[in-house]
Amino acid sequence: MxxxxxxxxxxxxxxxxxxxxxxxMRVVPGDxxxxxxxxxxxxxxxxxxxxxxxxxRSIPAQYGVWLLHAVQGELGTSIxxxxxxxxxxxxxxxxxxxxxxxxxxxxxxxxGSAGVVSAAMHGRWISSLTDGAAAVVQAVPDFLWGLVxxxxxxxxxxxxxxxxxxxxxLDFHPVTGFVFFESLLRGRLDVTASVFxxxxxxxxxxxxxxxxxxxxxxxxxxQEALAADYVLLARLKGLxxxxxxxxxxxxxxxxxTLQLTGVQFAFLLGGTVLIERLFSYPGIGSxxxxxxxxxxxxxxxxxxxxFAVLFIAINxxxxxxxxxxxxxxxxxxx
Amino acid sequence: xxxxxxxxxxxxxxxxxxxxGLTLAALGAAGPLRVLAxxxxxxxxxxNVDLPSxxxxxxxxxxNPTIQSLYKAVFSQFIDQNADLSLKPDLLTEWxxxxxxxxxxxxxxxxxxxxxxxxxxxxxxxxxxxRASDPKTGNPIQFIWSKVDNVQVQGDKVTAEVKEFEPxxxxxxxxxxxYVMPRAxxxxxxxxxxxxxxxxxxxxxxxxxxxxxxxxxRAFKDYFGPKPxxxxxxxxxxxxxxxxxAEIESxxxxxxxxxxxxxxxxxxxxxxxxxxxxxxxxxxxxxxxVEPMTNDKVRQALAMAVDKKGLAGKLLRGxxxxxxxxxxxxxxxxDPGIKAPYDPKKAAALMAEAGYTRDKxxxxxxxxxxxxxxxxxxxxxxxxxxxxxxxxxxxxxxYEVAKHFxxxxxxxxxxxxxxxxxxxxxxPSTSTAHAMFSQSPHSAWKDPKLDALIGPLWxxxxxxxxxxxxxxxxxxxxxxxxxIPLFQYSQTVVFRKGxxxxxxxxxxxxxxxxxxx
Numbered sequence: 001m002x003x004x005x006x007x008x009x010x011x012x013x014x015x016x017x018x019x020x021x022x023x024x025m026r027v028v029p030g031d032x033x034x035x036x037x038x039x040x041x042x043x044x045x046x047x048x049x050x051x052x053x054x055x056x057r058s059i060p061a062q063y064g065v066w067l068l069h070a071v072q073g074e075l076g077t078s079i080x081x082x083x084x085x086x087x088x089x090x091x092x093x094x095x096x097x098x099x100x101x102x103x104x105x106x107x108x109x110x111x112g113s114a115g116v117v118s119a120a121m122h123g124r125w126i127s128s129l130t131d132g133a134a135a136v137v138q139a140v141p142d143f144l145w146g147l148v149x150x151x152x153x154x155x156x157x158x159x160x161x162x163x164x165x166x167x168x169x170l171d172f173h174p175v176t177g178f179v180f181f182e183s184l185l186r187g188r189l190d191v192t193a194s195v196f197x198x199x200x201x202x203x204x205x206x207x208x209x210x211x212x213x214x215x216x217x218x219x220x221x222x223q224e225a226l227a228a229d230y231v232l233l234a235r236l237k238g239l240x241x242x243x244x245x246x247x248x249x250x251x252x253x254x255x256x257t258l259q260l261t262g263v264q265f266a267f268l269l270g271g272t273v274l275i276e277r278l279f280s281y282p283g284i285g286s287x288x289x290x291x292x293x294x295x296x297x298x299x300x301x302x303x304x305x306x307f308a309v310l311f312i313a314i315n316x317x318x319x320x321x322x323x324x325x326x327x328x329x330x331x332x333x334x
Numbered sequence: 335x336x337x338x339x340x341x342x343x344x345x346x347x348x349x350x351x352x353x354x355g356l357t358l359a360a361l362g363a364a365g366p367l368r369v370l371a372x373x374x375x376x377x378x379x380x381x382n383v384d385l386p387s388x389x390x391x392x393x394x395x396x397x398n399p400t401i402q403s404l405y406k407a408v409f410s411q412f413i414d415q416n417a418d419l420s421l422k423p424d425l426l427t428e429w430x431x432x433x434x435x436x437x438x439x440x441x442x443x444x445x446x447x448x449x450x451x452x453x454x455x456x457x458x459x460x461x462x463x464x465r466a467s468d469p470k471t472g473n474p475i476q477f478i479w480s481k482v483d484n485v486q487v488q489g490d491k492v493t494a495e496v497k498e499f500e501p502x503x504x505x506x507x508x509x510x511x512x513y514v515m516p517r518a519x520x521x522x523x524x525x526x527x528x529x530x531x532x533x534x535x536x537x538x539x540x541x542x543x544x545x546x547x548x549x550x551x552r553a554f555k556d557y558f559g560p561k562p563x564x565x566x567x568x569x570x571x572x573x574x575x576x577x578x579x580a581e582i583e584s585x586x587x588x589x590x591x592x593x594x595x596x597x598x599x600x601x602x603x604x605x606x607x608x609x610x611x612x613x614x615x616x617x618x619x620x621x622x623x624v625e626p627m628t629n630d631k632v633r634q635a636l637a638m639a640v641d642k643k644g645l646a647g648k649l650l651r652g653x654x655x656x657x658x659x660x661x662x663x664x665x666x667x668x669d670p671g672i673k674a675p676y677d678p679k680k681a682a683a684l685m686a687e688a689g690y691t692r693d694k695x696x697x698x699x700x701x702x703x704x705x706x707x708x709x710x711x712x713x714x715x716x717x718x719x720x721x722x723x724x725x726x727x728x729x730x731x732x733y734e735v736a737k738h739f740x741x742x743x744x745x746x747x748x749x750x751x752x753x754x755x756x757x758x759x760x761x762p763s764t765s766t767a768h769a770m771f772s773q774s775p776h777s778a779w780k781d782p783k784l785d786a787l788i789g790p791l792w793x794x795x796x797x798x799x800x801x802x803x804x805x806x807x808x809x810x811x812x813x814x815x816x817x818i819p820l821f822q823y824s825q826t827v828v829f830r831k832g833x834x835x836x837x838x839x840x841x842x843x844x845x846x847x848x849x850x851x
Contacts, residue, residue: 034740043773049474053472080395081529154577154580155583158584162580164548164570165544281546282546282547286546294394
């Protein structure tokens with residue numbers, strides 16, 4: 001029953017998103033035909049182009065046609081790219097997922113370590129330093145970090161590539177879009193290294209603000225856990241400080257951080273829109289900017305729906321993980 | 335138990351260290367250093383726009399001037415252009431009208447080949463013309479191509495009947511969508527197949543294309559024209575200007591374009607080559623025939639109050655040329671005799687005559703882009719200051735390019751709106767006429783008197799009379815301040831030592847035109 005309710009909510013959310021985006025994109029000024037009217041085109045030429053792209057019908061009629069195709073798994077043809085929208089999304093999404101995953105791993109490692117260290121060293125200079133750094137890092141938006149990394153790694157130190165996803169001179173033709181994993185499986189470590197080095201700077205730009213947030217929330221939860229009776233008992237039992245911290249306190253403090261990380265991962269994927277553009281990274285974020293610039297209505301619709309599906313999926317995974325990690329919630333579900 | 339656990343942990347640690355070491359070694363070997371190592375036969379370009387589609391005759395990409403350089407590397411046009419915008423042969427070696435201009439006739443180049451090895455034929459040229467004029471294909475320039483009909487092939491000649499005389503028809507053959515497409519291949523693979531594997535007859539073949547990331551081109555050995563200097567060209571789609579600057583400065587790319595003037599100057603001072611040359615692109619302020627612009631004195635005062643030389647020198651570092659009409663100096667109908675003078679005192683007097691002073695200012699909205707053209711917003715801010723000094727207090731609104739297009743097409747622009755106008759073929763019909771003729775969706779000023787001047791020039795068969803007519807139109811526009819032309823822009827191209835690059839008046843940065851010094 002709960003699953004059915006979930007599925008119903010998901011379908012309703014997706015329908016709502018599709019209606020809002022569809023109507024908004026047709027109401028705001030700037031349609032794709034206006035973008036491609038060359039000098040000399042007359043009103044009849046404009047009307048011809050509008051008819052060609054199916055924009056001459058009423059908005060409800062256009063939406064009806066779109067929905068009819070969408071439920072059959074067809075999201076239409078991109079106006080700017082002249083390719084199937086699903087195919088385009090399928091081609092770009094793996095790059096974004098790999099980048100998002102790399103960023104998430106970096107954020108969890110950096111933010112988690114900082115949070116634990118800061119909680120353990122509370123009251124000492126290292127804790128103040130970690131808190132201060134987290135505040136600064138969080139205050140700077142991801143795209144500004146991107147610009148800083150382009151300057152640092154691209155010009156000052158020349159350590160990392162700053163555009164693209166793979167060295168164009170490498171001869172590698174991936175079957176799936178997951179180039180990192182595919183190259184690993186195929187034993188092409190040179191390609192793996194190239195993909196990894198290309199993703200470090202954009203992933204770091206995406207990860208830093210999330211890492212700061214993880215550090216702050218984890219620190220607060222850890223402090224709460226460290227003051228709990230069971231931790232005091234563990235200390236009285238003579239367990240080492242590290243064991244108390246990592247084995248007793250951390251697992252109990254991690255639930256709120258996990259929920260926050262899930263929400264932040266969704267926002268992190270949203271951040272790829274600007275970061276991918278900045279680093280010329282060929283993912284769905286970069287694709288969505290191209291779609292918006294060209295007022296490519298079918299593609300915008302498809303990309304927004306994809307983001308919506310990703311957000312819902314992430315929330316479902318986080319919900320499941322939270323239940324799995326928290327015995328009280330688990331028993332309540334039973 | 336403890337010992338085996340320790341051994342397992344130690345083994346895991348060794349495995350981790352080994353794995354990390356391998357990854358770092360691989361990074362060191364194939365990472366940054368490799369990116370920097372450009373081979374002698376590879377040219378790497380950090381390009382400013384993405385390439386959405388490979389059909390240069392259909393859709394929004396087909397009318398995007400910035401993408402044309404990439405299309406021109408892979409496809410041949412009917413006719414090509416010299417750097418001074420004059421026409422030169424491409425797949426057509428000869429072209430022209432008959433005496434009464436009721437037919438066109440073209441000669442197709444012999445010996446040209448498609449990238450799949452088949453010969454380029456006159457039938458390909460005829461098919462490309464027929465396809466371009468077919469409304470079903472969605473060619474945005476169909477209204478030009480449909481002005482000829484009954485396209486016929488006789489040997490290497492292609493002829494067609496003129497349905498409606500278009501003086502700039504052959505110029506359009508060197509302009510947007512004027513590309514020759516491979517009939518047999520296109521019909522075999524279809525539109526989707528063509529997008530996956532495009533075939534042209536230009537100097538470079540597409541070897542690999544990763545949407546939104548890079549394009550790898552390989553020199554076509556059977557190209558009919560001069561052999562390109564580089565065997566391989568890698569085009570990195572780097573849409574952010576800061577990233578493009580970093581690409582060239584770090585040596586990851588050999589050439590980049592469209593970076594801010596200040597950055598081009600800085601890189602030049604650091605030892606890079608930098609070309610900052612005028613192109614066929616102008617900045618202008620559209621005036622819409624609504625209040626308060628319907629007042630002649632207000633319009634003339636506003637035009638007279640703009641210190642274009644000052645703006646060009648101080649804000650744009652002397653890299654733009656002030657203009658008085660919609661014709662840049664390289665355009666065919668440019669008339670240096672037409673002047674729109676800067677006279678702030680007279681401007682203030684005219685505003686006073688119209689009933690406005692600094693204490694009792696005229697208020698209206700002005701729209702501008704921000705970051706679309708060099709210092710566009712700053713220029714408009716400065717102009718707002720100049721207008722304030724003569725009694726016009728403006729509300730500056732930033733709008734997107736897409737919004738500008740739609741508002742302009744609906745005749746809903748603000749009374750004054752900044753925008754740019756590109757005109758790669760330099761013809762007055764594609765600048766003055768389309769920007770000012772009331773029935774054009776691009777015009778903001780709708781004036782029957784102006785229409786009466788422009789109207790007869792659309793189909794004027796006497797070229798000298800047509801050009802003289804447009805000069806008269808430009809004079810009328812300048813005298814009545816129906817638009818405020820600002821500057822002709824320059825394009826920045828920065829490239830490393832050891833390369834040769836000659837700027838093109840149309841702003842093309844053609845990989846095949848980059849040489850080794």
